[in-house]
Amino acid sequence: MSSNITKPVSVVTGGAGFLGSHLTDRLLKEGHRVIAVDNLITGNVANIEHLAGNKDYKFINHDVTDFIYIPGQVDYVWHFASPASPIDYLRIPIPTLKVGSLGTHNALGLAKDKGAAFFLASTSECYGDPLIHPQTEDYWGNVNPIGPRGVYDEAKRFAEAITMAYHRYHGMNTHIVRIFNTYGPRMRLDDGRVVPAFIGQALRGQPLTIFGDGSQTRSFCYVSDLIDGIFRLMMSDFHEPVNIGNPREMTIRQFAEEILRITGANCPIEQKPLPVDDPKVRQPDITRAKKILGWEPKVDFDQGIRETIEFFRGRV
Numbered sequence: 259m260s261s262n263i264t265k266p267v268s269v270v271t272g273g274a275g276f277l278g279s280h281l282t283d284r285l286l287k288e289g290h291r292v293i294a295v296d297n298l299i300t301g302n303v304a305n306i307e308h309l310a311g312n313k314d315y316k317f318i319n320h321d322v323t324d325f326i327y328i329p330g331q332v333d334y335v336w337h338f339a340s341p342a343s344p345i346d347y348l349r350i351p352i353p354t355l356k357v358g359s360l361g362t363h364n365a366l367g368l369a370k371d372k373g374a375a376f377f378l379a380s381t382s383e384c385y386g387d388p389l390i391h392p393q394t395e396d397y398w399g400n401v402n403p404i405g406p407r408g409v410y411d412e413a414k415r416f417a418e419a420i421t422m423a424y425h426r427y428h429g430m431n432t433h434i435v436r437i438f439n440t441y442g443p444r445m446r447l448d449d450g451r452v453v454p455a456f457i458g459q460a461l462r463g464q465p466l467t468i469f470g471d472g473s474q475t476r477s478f479c480y481v482s483d484l485i486d487g488i489f490r491l492m493m494s495d496f497h498e499p500v501n502i503g504n505p506r507e508m509t510i511r512q513f514a515e516e517i518l519r520i521t522g523a524n525c526p527i528e529q530k531p532l533p534v535d536d537p538k539v540r541q542p543d544i545t546r547a548k549k550i551l552g553w554e555p556k557v558d559f560d561q562g563i564r565e566t567i568e569f570f571r572g573r574v
């Protein structure tokens with residue numbers, strides 16, 4: 259009998275992306291077989307090339323807004339497919355709406371058909387430009403549905419709604435994480451998010467581009483901490499949304515100064531216009547994750563940023 263028969267099988271949509279590929283590595287370490295489903299619209303085969311030849315890993319190039327066909331056993335469906343960077347979802351707004359709505363419906367349908375547990379990668383963007391701070395899971399958010407970011411925020415809010423409906427109506431074992439800004443190796447250098455943007459600029463000796471006056475805040479979580487929280491949540495019996503993120507909050511100007519300090523670069527800081535509906539503050543309240551999952555972030559900011567810089571250093 260092959261040992262594969264007894265291994266749990268995980269399907270990871272968006273498995274060639276930044277988070278999907280790190281999740282895959284963790285699942286393989288936990289003894290799962292992994293089937294990644296990705297159409298590579300924002301993903302990168304370089305994120306998964308180390309898995310070539312791994313008998314417990316399979317890649318399927320497929321758009322999950324179309325019916326997802328996976329033969330055989332599936333125990334866990336992790337739905338991570340979706341553009342995540344603002345410049346990506348502003349460039350491809352309709353595929354973003356479709357993967358959050360039709361893609362989530364198809365991924366839920368797959369999990370239901372297989373009797374599998376389902377996991378939705380949702381986002382702090384569900385809180386929009388928040389009016390309460392820090393954000394707790396019981397806050398319903400302040401989202402502009404017709405603004406440029408609405409294509410992402412509302413798709414994710416719909417995804418949360420349909421996930422809860424499948425849980426309540428079909429009795430499915432579902433989980434929802436609200437991910438706050440996460441960074442680490444395998445982000446695309448040109449994906450426009452502030453971490454690769456500032457590190458890339460510092461390493462090239464270019465001005466760091468602060469949008470607006472830089473007083474808006476974000477709270478940055480290192481990828482291994484995030485993946486650990488996500489794994490714990492899937493294995494829990496908790497079905498309502500859980501924030502996972504690092505509560506260490508800073509302004510974007512402070513973040514730029516930290517990048518200059520850690521890289522040792524001597525670049526000027528340059529101001530660019532603030533994008534429409536850019537949230538002014540963002541910080542997770544992680545009381546729920548601590549209580550229910552026994553989780554809190556462990557990787558300190560300097561260490562996480564140094565690991566990320568090392569990854570980008572050879573790529574600029």
Ligand code: NAD
Pocket residue numbers: 271272273274275276277278295296297298299300301302320321322323337338339340341342343357361379380381382436437438439440441
């Ligand atoms: P990413 O762009 O690196 O990865 C997304 C992956 O999904 C890519 O590989 C892309 O090709 C794939 N994809 C997109 N549409 C698809 C479709 N229709 N069919 C199949 N594959 C498709 O982004 P990421 O940072 O890894 O984000 C992963 C998930 O986590 C997303 O759902 C995102 O909304 C969520 N999230 C991420 C963050 C973060 O800080 N990274 C924050 C909040 C939420």
Ligand code: UDP
Pocket residue numbers: 343344439450451452453455456467468469470474476510532533536537
């Ligand atoms: N930002 C910036 N300069 C850049 C890229 C982003 O000042 O080159 C700002 C952006 O306006 C936002 C914050 O950094 O206030 C985080 O942006 P990101 O795109 O990483 O993700 P968001 O948290 O907005 O989804």
